[in-house]
Each structure stands twice: as structure tokens, then as C-alpha cells.
Amino acid sequence: MTAKIISGKEIATRLREEMKLEVEKLKSQGVTPGLAVILVGDDPASHSYVKGKKKGCEEVGIYNRSIEVPATLTEEELLGMIDELNNDDSIHGILVQLPLPNHIEEKKVIERISPEKDVDGFHPINVGRMMTGQKAFLPCTPFGILKMVQLQNIDIEGKHVVVVGRSNIVGKPVGQLFLNENATVTYCHSRTKDLKEITTQADILIVAVGRANFIGKDHIKEGAVVIDVGVNRLETGKLCGDVIFDEGLEVASYITPVPGGVGPLTITMLLYNTIESAKQKIGVRS
């Protein structure tokens, strides 16, 4: 079997075209969706993601305020900036790029963002709403993964979804989103025994461990859908995922590449959440 490659890039382009129209409509009603992105420090990867968010906003017509501050910023100063943005009517979404420097407590920062402007979907109120199946801002990478699978018309209900990885921003929430769609979900992580025995039972295998080439063909059931969330930079400078792509291609029915798979959907769903937030502000139902 040769798997079909799911192009996140193509899906993102299509979704952004639809978003452009939504934004034009909102503008004609007097509202321009606004996103504020705070970047603390000078991590090169974070810089590049923030640049991508700015570019995405420009593409669909969202007002973007990128705030870049040195790593010496105090936690109090950062919390003060969030307070101002919470009270700014031109801003519908607030995002603090992660990871943060060690002297700033991530949890405190996330909890300071108003849940109504938490377009990252990281605030405990949005996490709780998602877990209980209520309307919530969904975290962008898990939301993008769900969207990708749904747009390929892949059945989720009753399927065995195995998630490898249990981070707060990808592993845990992506399992919950698939559970909300009536999948049977199993989580695996670094302490899981007999990993292969579990991953080979997956109809949909989602890998988010951040270890290059961690999953090979021996881990994959013939015909499974393989979603690779890893973005690992090799010493050669080349990017690769957590799955050995060529091996996945041999046994899976669908597979996402790295780059160009899940990644482009992360920023696209952030734009989507920002537009949703602006719509909620003026009482437009989705």
C-alpha cells in the first residue's frame, strides 16, 4: 500500500480563502478582527512562528499587533501587558508565544488572558469547556489535526485513535477532541510499556513526542491513518517529523508530511479562532 499524503499546506490555503471572505463580511459590519501576539526573548523558532502568524493575519485581513519584548521582561510586566490587551476593544485574540523564559510562570500568564480572548485555547476555562463538550476556543494544533482528518472524510466514530505524547498543548487535547467525536482513545507516553503493541492497534495514529524518526513501519498497522506532529531540526538543518516518513508511506493509508502537514494548520486555526472571537463580540452565531 502507498499512503495518500495529506497536504496541510493545501488545506490551509483553502481555509484561508474562506476566512478572507468572513473577514470582509465582518469589516462591512464595522468590525476588524484583531490579534495581539506577545513574544518574550529571542528564540529563533518562536520568532519564525510569530512571523508566520503576522503573515497569516495580513493574508486574511486580520489586524495584527506583534509585541516583541526582551527576555529580561519581568512576570509582573508581562501580566500588566496582558491586562491592557484584555481591556482593548480592537483586540479579539491574545496569544503569548511559548515557551517562555524560565523566570516567568507559564500557567500564571495563560490564566491572566481573558478566556473570551484566549484564541490559543490554553486557558483552564476553555480546556474545561472542551472537555465537557461545550463551545470553546480549541487549541490550534489539535483543532487543525481534527479538521484535516474530517476534510479527508476519514471516519472517526468508533475508531481506535492512539496518541503518542501527552503535552498540554498537543497530546492531551488532541485525544480529547477525538473522544468528543466518539473515537476510542488510548494515550501512550515515555513510560508506556510495549509501545508497538499499542500503536499497531491504531486506526488513527497521532504522534507528538518531538523525537526525530521515533515511529517506524513496525509501529503502524497496515492501512492506518498517520498524523505526524513532530517538528525536529536535524544537524544538517533539515526538518523531519517523529515518523520515518518513507516507512509510514509504505504501510499507512494516509500520512502527513513534515514540513507541510500539521504545521500550516496550527496558524490557520489561530486565524479561525480570532475571527470567531470577533464574531462572538458582535453576537454573530457560527
Ligand SMILES: Nc1nc2c(c(=O)[nH]1)N[C@@H](CN(C=O)c1ccc(C(=O)N[C@@H](CCC(=O)O)C(=O)O)cc1)CN2
Ligand atoms: N502560544 C503558542 N505557543 C506555541 C504553539 C501554539 O499553538 N501557541 N505551538 C508551537 C509553535 N507553533 C505556533 O506557535 C507552530 C509550530 C509549527 C508551525 C509550522 O508551520 N511548522 C512547519 C515547519 C516550520 C519550519 O520550517 O520551521 C511545518 O510543520 O510544516 C507553525 C506554528 C509551540 N508554541
